[in-house]
Amino acid sequence: MNVVVCVKQIPDPADPGALDPETKTLKRDVKLILDESDSYGVEMALQLVDAAGEGEVRLVSMAPNSERSGLATALAMGAASATLISDPSLLGSDALTTAKMLAAAIADQEVDLVIAGSESSDGYTGTVPAQIAAVLDLPSVTAAKAIEVDGGQVKVQRQTDAGYDDVTCTMPCVVSVTAGVVEPRYPSFKGIMAAKSKPVDEKTVADLGFAADQVGWKGAEQEIIDIAEAPQREAGEVVEDDGEAYLKIIEFLENMKVI
C-alpha cells in the first residue's frame, strides 16, 4: 500500500518571525520545520503501511527556498522519499493554488491513500486537504481520529462535537487527520542518518505543467483583506471549593460539550 502524506514546513512556532505589513502574509525566509500537525499524518501512514506489510510512505511538500529541514524530520521518522515543490513564482500562492500544486505532484504517483493534517499551525484555513481531493476527483474524509484499512476501503472514526461518526470510504481517497490520531515517534539516530540518502525530487511550477502567472500573487483568487492581533487571553474563573466545586466543573465541561 502506498500512502502519500502532505507535510507543510513552517517557521518554528517558538520563533515564528513576522508578518509582512504590505502583503499581510507570514515572512517565511527563516529556517522551516515540520509542522507538528503533520507529524501525526506521517506516523499514521507509517503504521498503516506496516500493518499492510507492503508499500511505502512518500511525502509531498510545497515550500519556499528549496527548504528541506521539515522533510528531513519526516524522512527520519521512516518515510521513503519526498517530492518538494519550490519555485520563486509560488510566492503569494493562496490555499487553492497550494492544493493544485500538491495535487499535481500526487497525480504522477501510484497511490492508495493521501493523508494530510486537518489544519496547518501557521495558516490553518483547513481547506487544503478537501481541495486536493476535489482537484484529483477523489473522495475526501476530514477530521479522522482513527483510520483502519480493510481491503480496498478505509474505515475512519470522524471527530464530531458529540463524539465520532464511523465513515467507510473506498480507496484511493484523501483523509485529513486530527492531532490525537496517533503518538508520533521521535526520529532515531539511525533514522536521521538514513534520511540523508533518501531521494527528494524537487519540482518547479513548470515541471507540474503550470505557467508562472497561474500561481503566486497573480494566480491567487483569495485576498487577505486585513490582519489583527489575536485577543489577549482572559483570566480564568477561580472556583473556591466549598465541598461542591465539582458540580461547577461538571457544568463547565458540559457547556464546553467535553462531557
Ligand SMILES: Cc1cc2nc3c(=O)[nH]c(=O)nc-3n(C[C@H](O)[C@H](O)[C@H](O)COP(=O)(O)OP(=O)(O)OC[C@H]3O[C@@H](n4cnc5c(N)ncnc54)[C@H](O)[C@@H]3O)c2cc1C
Ligand atoms: C492571497 C494569499 C497569499 C498568500 N501568500 C502567502 C505567502 O506568500 N507565504 C505564505 O507563507 N503563505 C501565504 N499565504 C497563505 C498560504 O496560502 C496558506 O498557508 C497555504 O495555502 C496553505 O493553507 P493552510 O496553511 O491554511 O492549509 P490547511 O488547509 O490549514 O492545511 C491542512 C493540511 O494541508 C497540508 N498542507 C497545507 N499546506 C501545505 C504545503 N505547503 N505543503 C504540504 N502540505 C500542505 C498539510 O497536511 C496541512 O496539515 C497566502 C494566502 C493568501 C490567501
